[in-house]
Amino acid sequence: MKDFIGPAERELLARHRLDTFQALWDLQLVAVDEPNTGRGGWSSVFRLELEGQGFFLKRQSGYLTRTLRRPLGEPTFAREFRNIQRYRALGIPALEAAFYGQREAAGGTQAVLLTRALDAWADLESWNERWDDVPAEGRAGILQAVGELARTLHGAGQIHNCFYPKHIFLREQPGGFTACLIDLEKTRPLLFGQRDRVRDLEPLLRRAPMWGEHDVRGLLAAYLQSAAQGPQVDGWLGRLVRRRKHRGKA
Incomplete structure (x- = not known):
């Protein structure tokens, strides 16, 4: 699937050369908590600061959820991103996505989800x-x-x-x-x-x-x-x- 970049974050991410899946995947950051393991893979969350703006960068590999519609599984972040966009379209106040992308790799499907931090909340x-x-x-x-x-x-x-x-x-x-x-x-x-x-x-x-x-x-x-x-x-x-x-x- 094509990577999603939020219109409000596109220039900011581009200035820091973080507007691609690979750049966000390779970015060296300290995890905010212990990685989740299971579902055949792992998932972790990191804090990212760009020009005084806070974000949470979530990365996972082989960490899938299975449903009747997707019995073979999909990244849990794919479902979360889809719901973020649905809430936005329906006018339900929720966190905002700045980037989403996924790709197939040797260790399983990899996914990246970047959301704005709710620092004033x-x-x-x-x-x-x-x-x-x-x-x-x-x-x-x-x-x-x-x-x-x-x-x-x-x-x-x-x-x-x-x-x-x-x-x-x-x-x-x-x-x-x-x-x-x-x-x-x-x-x-x-x-x-x-x-x-x-x-x-x-x-x-x-x-x-x-x-x-x-x-x-x-x-x-x-x-x-x-x-x-x-x-x-x-x-x-x-x-x-x-x-x-x-x-x-x-």
Whole structure:
């Protein structure tokens, strides 16, 4: 396939001679964590700085995911890149791709994915860790932004399938917060209506035990565009609680 280069990054990458697969593959950088191994290969992530702009460079070899549509497998980054582009087309706030390319090699299919770092953002997990210290206005703004993000996601006919605090990033701005998503590999179309929507939201609440009912109602009010103490929120809160109990017994 032809390499993708983001229009906004094309000149920047060209100035540093990093606008080809080989250049990004050969670039010497220190990995930000331990490589993932398995699936018959490996995958690693690196931090890249160019003229004060941050990026994450992801490289993998022979690290494939298999689906019914692609039983022979494809690089996990191929699926992630495809979903990044889908989110962009659907208007779902998410990380941005600057480069994607893949090629066949002796050790298996190699892939490179370069995304912009969310340096002005902080993940919801880090906000939750200090939740009790966040002013009430800030907590309300965060829940509003997350609820609106979920509404946009599901309204576009997608579920994230890993809608966890560590995958939701927030940026504080005058007047409130904005939110976006990362880690789109497991995204799929929303096929089963309310059941899919509840299934997507419940893991978020399970991973945010510091949120009280008032907080959850605030999030659902933004998601449903309904009154926090109204019957619509009551119904959704009940469904989420029942699913959490069911998951606890599983």
